[in-house]
């Protein structure tokens with residue numbers, strides 16, 4: 001996957017998911033392998049420029065998090081350009097503009113997917129951000145630092161590439177009438193020096209309902225006509241979904257969001273599937289728990305205990321979707337309820353309680369009975 005001057009290691013990208021894809025989680029997905037690029041959650045340029053603690057926490061990155069994109073949202077071209085400068089000065093290998101967020105708080109201020117209703121504003125933002133990035137070329141040695149061992153970068157001073165992430169259009173009726181703005185917008189973005197576009201195959205009105213509209217992504221691919229890569233996004237939960245997305249739309253790369261919340265190794269699996277046609281064996285339960293432990297400890301180190309507990313309490317249900325598939329006594333495949341484990345982590349009020357639940361799970365405890373049709377339906 002080429003992204004302007006950058007050659008990414010794979011064509012699989014971790015999506016921004018506000019409140020979830022922090023540094024600790026991005027590093028977790030990267031440890032399993034297969035992640036070509038990961039992106040911060042949406043960042044407020046005003047917050048970054050003022051140095052508010054929340055924005056700085058969200059923008060945190062380190063050497064385990066290479067290459068990283070930083071995503072900005074907003075509607076003021078000059079402020080977005082200043083935000084882009086901040087991102088380049090703080091480690092971004094890619095700057096992304098959010099043109100897809102459907103949340104009121106963002107669209108009421110004309111940012112996110114509201115830009116899909118005002119393409120001249122969207123293009124003005126892109127022009128100002130692109131101009132600012134062009135003023136800040138990075139030397140080759142800085143590129144090798146920002147890209148890490150897997151990706152390859154330019155050998156002479158080169159500016160950071162700009163990408164945009166969008167939905168198909170605002171109104172579903174427009175999409176159904178063949179009037180989605182995304183093909184035209186993507187084509188104009190390619191002319192304006194944007195290095196790639198990501199398309200979540202839903203309209204703003206769809207929010208997260210229904211299934212991804214692969215034909216909508218395909219229309220963007222046709223419009224761009226090979227000038228820049230198109231990244232398809234939406235509903236990739238299994239490696240085969242990534243293959244289907246690539247085949248059905250002709251897109252160049254796939255971005256995965258919610259699928260990674262339960263399966264942080266989905267990039268490893270999807271990459272293997274795309275290259276070899278088969279999926280590696282699932283990680284063992286002790287491996288998964290060890291990785292969760294590392295993730296929890298990273299959050300404690302990077303933020304604090306309160307944040308780490310909040311995240312692990314609310315996210316254990318996602319992670320637990322891949323647990324309970326092995327009988328700890330025999331090592332044979334099984335379908336065991338992990339409700340007691342989920343409950344223990346969900347209600348843990350200290351780091352010691354979280355680690356105790358991890359220890360007990362590895363020791364074969366905190367499992368319910370075998371899942372029957374009746375209990376699975378509960």
Ligand SMILES: Cc1cc2nc3c(=O)[nH]c(=O)nc-3n(C[C@H](O)[C@H](O)[C@H](O)COP(=O)(O)O)c2cc1C
Nearest residue numbers: 015016017018041042165200234235236256257258
């Ligand atoms: C809770 C939540 C928060 C999200 N936050 C962002 C965000 O900050 N920036 C963004 O571009 N997209 C955001 N998205 C959209 C995802 O990046 C992605 O486009 C969408 O979830 C579809 O992909 P998926 O089916 O692989 O999750 C968010 C989605 C969810 C569910």
